[in-house]
Amino acid sequence: MPDQRFAYVPVHDLRSGRCTGVEVVPRLHHDTVAVAARDRGWDARRIAELDAGTAVSAVASARSWGAAVPVQVDVAADTVLHARGRLRAMLGGSSDPVAPLLEVGPPIAAAAPAEHLVPALAELRRWGFRIGLDGAGRAFGPEVVAAVRAVVEVSRAVGAPVAATGVRDAARLTGLFAIGIAFAQGPLLGGRRAAPEADPATRAELLGLLSAMPQPAAHRTAAVRPVPGRPGPGHPAPERGGTPEPAATPVTVPAGPPVRGLAVPAVTLPDDAVGDTAREALRARPDSAGIVLVDRAHRPVGYLDRSRVLLQLAGRFGHALWAEKPAAELADPPRTVDERTPLHRAMEIGLSGDPARGYDDLVVVAPDGTCRGVVPVAELWRRAILPPAASGRRPVPVPQAARTA
Numbered sequence: 001m002p003d004q005r006f007a008y009v010p011v012h013d014l015r016s017g018r019c020t021g022v023e024v025v026p027r028l029h030h031d032t033v034a035v036a037a038r039d040r041g042w043d044a045r046r047i048a049e050l051d052a053g054t055a056v057s058a059v060a061s062a063r064s065w066g067a068a069v070p071v072q073v074d075v076a077a078d079t080v081l082h083a084r085g086r087l088r089a090m091l092g093g094s095s096d097p098v099a100p101l102l103e104v105g106p107p108i109a110a111a112a113p114a115e116h117l118v119p120a121l122a123e124l125r126r127w128g129f130r131i132g133l134d135g136a137g138r139a140f141g142p143e144v145v146a147a148v149r150a151v152v153e154v155s156r157a158v159g160a161p162v163a164a165t166g167v168r169d170a171a172r173l174t175g176l177f178a179i180g181i182a183f184a185q186g187p188l189l190g191g192r193r194a195a196p197e198a199d200p201a202t203r204a205e206l207l208g209l210l211s212a213m214p215q216p217a218a219h220r221t222a223a224v225r226p227v228p229g230r231p232g233p234g235h236p237a238p239e240r241g242g243t244p245e246p247a248a249t250p251v252t253v254p255a256g257p258p259v260r261g262l263a264v265p266a267v268t269l270p271d272d273a274v275g276d277t278a279r280e281a282l283r284a285r286p287d288s289a290g291i292v293l294v295d296r297a298h299r300p301v302g303y304l305d306r307s308r309v310l311l312q313l314a315g316r317f318g319h320a321l322w323a324e325k326p327a328a329e330l331a332d333p334p335r336t337v338d339e340r341t342p343l344h345r346a347m348e349i350g351l352s353g354d355p356a357r358g359y360d361d362l363v364v365v366a367p368d369g370t371c372r373g374v375v376p377v378a379e380l381w382r383r384a385i386l387p388p389a390a391s392g393r394r395p396v397p398v399p400q401a402a403r404t405a
Contacts, residue, residue, distance in 0.1 A: 002195075003061035005031050010190045010198035011072070011163065014177045017207040019198035020264070021070035021101065023185065024058035027192075033076070034108050047108050048082035051075060059090045059100050067196040068284055070265050072101035074134060077112035080104055080120045091128055098265045098285070105134035126370060128298050130265060136162070152180050161261055170209055182261075259346040260339035262383070263364040263373030266292045271301050275322035275330065278304055279313055289361050292371055293331055299369045302331030305360055334363040339372050343383060350377045 008022040026032045033051045042050075055073045062071045075087070080102075090100050102124065121131055136151050155162045164176050167186030176184055189206065190199050267288045269281055281291055282304075290309075293302035309330050313319050322330065335357065337346050350362055361374035 002064050003057055006058050006061045007192040007194065008062065008196040009185050009192055010069075010202070011183055011185045012189050012198070012202065012206060014173075014182055014184055014206070017203040019069060019203070020183065021072055022062065022067070022196040022198075023072045023074075023103070024062050024196070025074070025192065037108065044078045044107070045082045048076065048079040049086065051079040051108065052083035052086040055079070055102075056086065056089045062196045065196050068286065069196060069198075070098045070101065071196070072103055072130075072132065074103045074105055076105055076108045077117055078107040080124065081112055081116055084120055084124055087124070087129070088127060098267055099128040099130055101130040101132055101265075103132045103134040125366075126298060128268065128294075128371075130373075132163070149179060156180060156257060156261065158258075173206075173209065257343060258339060259337055259341045259343055259362070259375055260364055260372060262343070262375045262379050263339070264376070266361075266363065266371055266374045268292045268294050268298075268371060269327065271295050271328055273327045274324050275309075275313060275327050276319075276324065278309060278327040278330070279319075279323075282306055282310065289359070289376060290374075291327075292334060292363055292374065293328055294371055297369070298371055300334040300336060300363045300365065300371045302328050303334040303360060303363065304331050305357070308332075332357065332360070335360055336365050337362045337375070339364050339366055343380065346375065347380050350380055 005027055006024050007027045009025055010019045011021045011023060012018065013020045029035060033047065033054055037047045037050060052075070055075050058073045059071050073090075079087075087102070104121065125131055136155075152162050161182035162180070163183035163185065164181050165185055167173050167176065167184045167188045169188060173184060173188060190202050193199075267281060267285050267290070269278060269291055271293045273293070278291055282288065288306065290306050291304040292300050293304065295301050304327060309327075312330055313322055335349065335353065337349055341349075346362060351358070359377055361376055362380075363374055364372045366372050
């Protein structure tokens, strides 16, 4: 049964207009952990236990609605340090194969030194959680344009998309899109809702608003390349007769952002799941192109394409044959790509290999081999054929708060 302490805020992808998840938040201010623990004299560990329990309840409440959208929830940094073991209760099975996104915010009761926090976050990622940093741009204030742009540029360099909260007006939303922010939430996009679902009208309104905006810049102009037989920079051309040769022109090349910037949450199952479990996971996630099978270390070991698997199960005696057999017997090897791979190289990987698998998702992996998500090949194609962004820049309203997601 849904917990009445919580409300749900839809998060929209500004590139596609789709609702990509919901953030579970306290319905009332006095339900927040910071308020509940105020003036009680609790130490950091006890507050962390309360925060972890509240986060677990929030995710359970969202799942009780039977919604198919990914869930994200706030946790404090001291919770990651002292009570992360309790957060494992959020990790669902086949009923919710997309792990929650933990939005890690400032500590409530005690400092969280980086030398302790970073390994703790790495452990959460190994368990399968998605990680975000909450409030990355909030301290700068809305008037410091350069600071907000810096957050976006740093996030783009490491392949972490940025989400903006509290979006209230259309001018601000188009400004966010213009500087490259990928996700947004706030009153303009539905605000707090009683159920974990987006207003169906929001996507059409969002696409209509953004359709006239140029796409964020995806290319850069490289330095002038020397052309054989022509003088390079700083060397004057020798005098000669006839028509002078044209000067070398700048060459536009892909900027090479890493592919992890396009990754979306993967639907995952353990590698010992059976066929009927895979069928139920595909039914619960109708927008997913497939399932990534992962081992105990969350490394991808197989990929179940939706069409091929459902054809097998729908055939004569298909369900009887495969319902209790390992789903791995239906799986293909995953098409993996390192999260640091440039987009143009990811496109080459997507076009290579068996033509029958040309539309399979690419599975994005970290340097240690763990699954970080998937990139739909259609999204790679969309990026490849987008027209270059307009060269002129227009004044950009700056968000009140930005958050890496």
